[in-house]
Amino acid sequence: MKKFLSCIILVSFLFSVVGHQEVEGQVDYEKYGRIAIALVKEDYPGAPVQEYQYLGRKQVNGDKVTDSFEFRVTEQGRTKRVIVNVTHDLKNKKTLDISVQEQEAQ
Known part of the structure; x- marks a missing residue:
């Protein structure tokens, strides 16, 4: 019985540690997502941002990484795909560094 309880406690602890690490990673890119959203809203004032997607993270070198975000923006009746890279x-x-690339949506 003691071994069973010990196993349950150990499994519960491992799930809490793994869950905590996922939340920390999520918060990490969400900060840069907010920066990207603010930039898109500033560059396209009054244009509705229809879609927002996190494209992922790429290692640049050492401790430097680039998080990429894709937005769908409608401006003057035309939908545009806007990619924001935050290094x-x-x-x-x-x-x-922050870069913005605009493309016609397909």
Whole structure:
């Protein structure tokens, strides 16, 4: 019985640790997602942002990574695909570079 309870406690602990790590990673890119949203809203004032998708993270070098976000924006009746790349340092959590690429939506 003691072994059974010990196993349950151990499994519960492992699930809580794994869940906590996923939340921390999620919060990490959400910060840069908010930056990307603010930039798109500033560049396209009054244009509704229809879709927003996190495209993923790429390692640049060392502690530098780039998070990419895709937006669908309608401006003057035309839908555009806007990609925002936010490059930042994982150690000091400083934003190093932001780039915006606009394409016609297909």
